[in-house]
Amino acid sequence: AQKITQTQPGMFVQEKEAVTLDCTYDTSDPSYGLFWYKQPSSGEMIFLIYQGSYDQQNATEGRYSLNFQKARKSANLVISASQLGDSAMYFCAMRENTGTASKLTFGTGTRLQVTL
Amino acid sequence: EPEVTQTPSHQVTQMGQEVILRCVPISNHLYFYWYRQILGQKVEFLVSFYNNEISEKSEIFDDQFSVERPDGSNFTLKIRSTKLEDSAMYFCASSPASGATYEQYFGPGTRLTVT
Numbered sequence: 458a459q460k461i462t463q464t465q466p467g468m469f470v471q472e473k474e475a476v477t478l479d480c481t482y483d484t485s486d487p488s489y490g491l492f493w494y495k496q497p498s499s500g501e502m503i504f505l506i507y508q509g510s511y512d513q514q515n516a517t518e519g520r521y522s523l524n525f526q527k528a529r530k531s532a533n534l535v536i537s538a539s540q541l542g543d544s545a546m547y548f549c550a551m552r553e554n555t556g557t558a559s560k561l562t563f564g565t566g567t568r569l570q571v572t573l
Numbered sequence: 574e575p576e577v578t579q580t581p582s583h584q585v586t587q588m589g590q591e592v593i594l595r596c597v598p599i600s601n602h603l604y605f606y607w608y609r610q611i612l613g614q615k616v617e618f619l620v621s622f623y624n625n626e627i628s629e630k631s632e633i634f635d636d637q638f639s640v641e642r643p644d645g646s647n648f649t650l651k652i653r654s655t656k657l658e659d660s661a662m663y664f665c666a667s668s669p670a671s672g673a674t675y676e677q678y679f680g681p682g683t684r685l686t687v688t
Contacts, residue, residue, distance in 0.1 A: 490673040502679040552673045563616040
C-alpha cells in the first residue's frame with residue numbers, strides 16, 4: 458500500500474478563493490509527522506507546514522492550514538485567499554520513527570493552478 | 574537564516590561518466606539525506622547518513638552510488654558511471670534530529686542531465 462496518497466493530480470482555483478489539497482497516509486507507527494512542501498517551476502522544495510501525530514490542534518501557518526483527521530488518516534492542506542504565486546506543485550510527505558534517520562516519504566503531488 | 578546549499582545547480586554529463594554532487598548542510602545538523610526527483614514524478618528517498626555512515630538506503634541506491642562527508646561541512650553524492658535514467662533533480666536535505674517531528678531542510682537541488 459502507498460504510504461502517502463494524493464488523489465488530485467491537478468487542481469484549479471480562482472484568485473482569492475480557498476482550495477483544499479487532499480492527502481491520506483498509511484502508517485502503523487503511533488509517532489509520525491506530516492509535512493507539506495511547495496515546489497514552484499524553479500524546482501526548489503519549500504516547506505509550508507507541519508503536523509505532528511500527537512498534536513491536538515490543526516497546524517496553521519499564515520494562509521496555510523492543515524485539516525488533520527487522525528482517525529481517517531488524512532492531512533489535507535487548505536490554502537486560503539489563493540494568490541497567483543501559489544501556482545505550483547504541492548507535495549504531502551510523512552516522516553515516521555523508523556530507522557536511524559527517519560526518511561521522508563512523499564506523495565505524487567498535486568499541481569495547483571491559480572486563475573484570475 | 575541558515576540554509577542548505579547545493580552545487581552545481583545544473584550538471585550535464587555523458588553516459589558512463591562519474592559525477593559528484595555537492596551539498597553543504599546546515600552547520601549544527603546531524604542527519605543528512607539525498608533524494609531524487611525524476612522529471613514529473615514524486616520525490617524519492619535515496620540515502621540517509623548519520624555519524625559518518627549510511628543509516629538507511631533505498632533500492633535505488635545501488636553500487637554505482639556512494640556518499641561521503643569528506644570534511645566537517647560538505648556532504649557529497651557520487652554516481653560512478655552515469656546512465657540516462659539517472660537524469661533527475663537531486664535534493665540534499667539535513668535535519669537536527671531523527672525524530673518524526675523534526676523538519677528536514679531541503680537544498681535548492683542539482684539538476685543532472687545525462688546525455
